[in-house]
Amino acid sequence: MFSEKTVLRIPGPTPVPPEVTRAMTHTMIGHRSADFSNLLSSVENKLRPLFGTRGSVAVIAGTGTGGLEAAIANLVHPGDGVLSVTTGNFGDRFADIAKRAGAELHTLAYEWGTAAQPQDIDQFLTAHPHVKVILVTHCETSTGVLNDVEAIAKVVRQHDAYLVVDAVSSLVGAKLLMDEWNVDLVVTGSQKALALPPGLALVGIGDRALARIKERPARTLYFDLVRYDKDLNDRTTPWTPPVSLVYGLEQSLAMIEAEGLENVQARHLLLRDMTRAAMRALGLPLLVVDDKYASPTVTTVSTPDFDADAFRKILKNDLHVSVAGGQKKLSGKIFRVGHMGYVDAADMLQCIAAIEIALYKMGRPVTLGAGIKAAEEVLVRA
Ligand SMILES: Cc1ncc(COP(=O)(O)O)c(C=O)c1O
Numbered sequence: 001m002f003s004e005k006t007v008l009r010i011p012g013p014t015p016v017p018p019e020v021t022r023a024m025t026h027t028m029i030g031h032r033s034a035d036f037s038n039l040l041s042s043v044e045n046k047l048r049p050l051f052g053t054r055g056s057v058a059v060i061a062g063t064g065t066g067g068l069e070a071a072i073a074n075l076v077h078p079g080d081g082v083l084s085v086t087t088g089n090f091g092d093r094f095a096d097i098a099k100r101a102g103a104e105l106h107t108l109a110y111e112w113g114t115a116a117q118p119q120d121i122d123q124f125l126t127a128h129p130h131v132k133v134i135l136v137t138h139c140e141t142s143t144g145v146l147n148d149v150e151a152i153a154k155v156v157r158q159h160d161a162y163l164v165v166d167a168v169s170s171l172v173g174a175k176l177l178m179d180e181w182n183v184d185l186v187v188t189g190s191q192k193a194l195a196l197p198p199g200l201a202l203v204g205i206g207d208r209a210l211a212r213i214k215e216r217p218a219r220t221l222y223f224d225l226v227r228y229d230k231d232l233n234d235r236t237t238p239w240t241p242p243v244s245l246v247y248g249l250e251q252s253l254a255m256i257e258a259e260g261l262e263n264v265q266a267r268h269l270l271l272r273d274m275t276r277a278a279m280r281a282l283g284l285p286l287l288v289v290d291d292k293y294a295s296p297t298v299t300t301v302s303t304p305d306f307d308a309d310a311f312r313k314i315l316k317n318d319l320h321v322s323v324a325g326g327q328k329k330l331s332g333k334i335f336r337v338g339h340m341g342y343v344d345a346a347d348m349l350q351c352i353a354a355i356e357i358a359l360y361k362m363g364r365p366v367t368l369g370a371g372i373k374a375a376e377e378v379l380v381r382a
Pocket of ligand 1 (some may be wrong): 011012064065066090137139140141166167168169191198228
């Protein structure tokens with residue numbers, strides 16, 4: 001009966017709204033047609049405000065990692081000094097991409113669960129003035145930390161360097177104003193807060209970054225952002241786009257526009273606060289202790305005296321609720337609850353109730369209803 005039932009509370013892929021699923025069943029059209037040009041223009045007009053940019057947003061067939069690879073392949077040439085600010089697994093991956101591109105790589109690594117500090121970046125750039133590209137993960141999905149991109153961008157600009165932000169699991173869910181904050185390239189993916197299936201990478205291209213890339217053409221053809229930018233002005237894409245996903249994207253963007261971006265972001269913050277209050281009431285330690293750095297899209301919960309993966313199995317098998325496990329050194333030690341995209345307060349109450357029951361079934365000393373009560377109190381006060 002329930003073989004396909006999954007309540008997907010992982011930090012991506014996230015549930016896809018039925019409106020988006022329907023939009024993706026649109027009859028196939030030629031990608032060099034007026035219909036596709038109109039679709040792309042509509043998407044582009046809606047994407048720019050989400051990125052907070054007047055520049056182009058490249059719509060690329062690929063996943064988030066492809067978008068990160070695109071950003072680096074365009075901005076970084078072999079031998080360039082690059083600083084990777086890493087606060088977890090995805091920061092490490094970002095660094096790996098830069099290293100493979102031949103960068104002279106420097107890393108500023110933080111303990112997992114803590115956030116990057118702008119003054120450290122300032123100090124580093126003062127000591128290494130030749131380093132001109134800085135890589136930062138906005139929401140570090142492996143730890144649930146939301147880094148302060150606005151403050152980091154301020155420092156990076158003071159050193160006349162370029163800032164590339166991995167916003168794969170933050171964009172739409174968390175505030176990010178590319179132009180106003182002086183962020184040069186921003187990357188996101190479709191399967192997170194945009195509530196689409198995986199398969200699209202979106203790269204916001206700031207004016208300064210574009211000028212720099214034009215000065216030093218990229219050696220990649222598929223990911224050539226100058227080409228994407230030029231073709232967008234002609235209302236087309238360089239290569240065959242994933243047409244069905246672009247139809248889905250248009251629908252998802254229309255839904256975000258109808259709700260209003262500020263309301264969408266307030267909803268994400270509410271879901272975060274409900275989840276954090278519930279976990280505290282259940283006596284479960286939060287990995288991100290400081291609320292200031294807690295991501296609005298994913299909450300990470302430590303399980304110091306029980307196996308997080310055994311708990312997740314009960315949650316999935318008995319209650320059909322799927323949460324994610326820890327990555328790398330946090331494997332078995334935490335679970336991660338995704339609350340981004342097509343998710344509302346009632347969804348979180350269901351998830352929290354299921355978490356309480358799974359804990360009870362494991363023999364944990366929980367007071368049934370304590371998490372729900374705390375979450376409801378946050379909700380009714382909002
Ligand atoms: C912060 C962050 N960066 C990059 C990625 C990689 O994206 P993808 O798996 O779509 O390549 C993810 C995916 O979870 C992510 O959360």
